[in-house]
Amino acid sequence: MKNKKQLSFLIVEDHDCVSKSIVETLKEQPDFIPEIRVATDADHALKLIKEKPPEIVFLDLVLKPAIKGVLTDGDDLLRELNKLFYRPKVIVMSKIDRLDMLDYVINQLNADSYILKSRNSLDEIIPAVEKVMEGENYFSPSVTKILKHQENLLEMDTTDIFILKKLSRGLIQSEIEAALLENDIYLTVSAIEKRIRKLKMRFDAKTTIHLIALACQNGII
Structure with missing residues (x-):
């Protein structure tokens, strides 16, 4: 029998019923053994x-x-996590669906996933875990829809196209950073990751490879 991988989690949630539901969902899945701690x-x-x-943090914003x-709130904690040498993957679980907050948490604070709390949100937990462990992002369909239709956030420019072309040639973010600098464009790796995340939302791409394929199909690269 194949050995199950162990994954460590921290659930940051001040509603006991919600944290217990997340714990039960993690324990019921068959693919890994969860080590779980909870903070309120x-x-x-x-x-x-x-x-x-931990490897993954589930974080409520309120x-x-x-x-x-x-620290007063979940976004305060996320800011502190971004200062750490080792930053866990962060899956935000929140009822907040305001555009300004979504943009701030996803594109400024670099949340790895955002699950909008609803009656179906527990079904999104395992897919989100799988995505972040693969180095990808997961966003609830409603979150993606809100962001996708905001042209001010998602419009493309020549830098976006440059990044897409470099991704299609197999370059990683640090190599893209160097290539941009050669063209007198200074973007940090973090800023490049934000642009890639927005491009995924714009094209409704599930992975970076999917993004490149869609960009090719649309004649952009």
């Missing part, structure tokens, strides 16, 4: 992460702050 506020979560970094705590 951002300060406690950051302490646990620094003590023993949290009750700890007494005498420094």
Whole structure:
């Protein structure tokens, strides 16, 4: 029998019924053995992460702050995680569907996935885990739809096309960064990743390979 992979999780959620549902969903799947910890506020979560970094964090954006705590909400925690040498994959689970917040959390704070809380959100947990462990992103269909139709966020420019062409030639983000610099365009690896994420949303691409194929089909590269 094939040995199951162990995966470590931290659930940051202040509603007990929600965190228990996530725990049950993770334990019921057959493909990996989950090691699960739970925190109900951002300060406690950051302490646990620094003590023993998990591979994946499930994060609610709206949290009750700890007494005498420094961090007030989930986005505060995400900002702190971005400062760490080892940053876990972050799957946001939230009811917030405002465009400004979605753009901020996904494109500025670099959340790896965003599941919009609904009656079907538990069904999205395992697909999201699988995606982030493959180095890809997962977004609820409704999240993708909201962002996809915002032309101000998703319009393409010559830099986007340059990035697509380099991706089609097999370059990784650091190599694309160097290629852009040779053309007097300075973008960090993080900024390049944000552009790739927006392009995936624009084309409704599931993976980077899928994005390249769709760009070719549309005559862009």
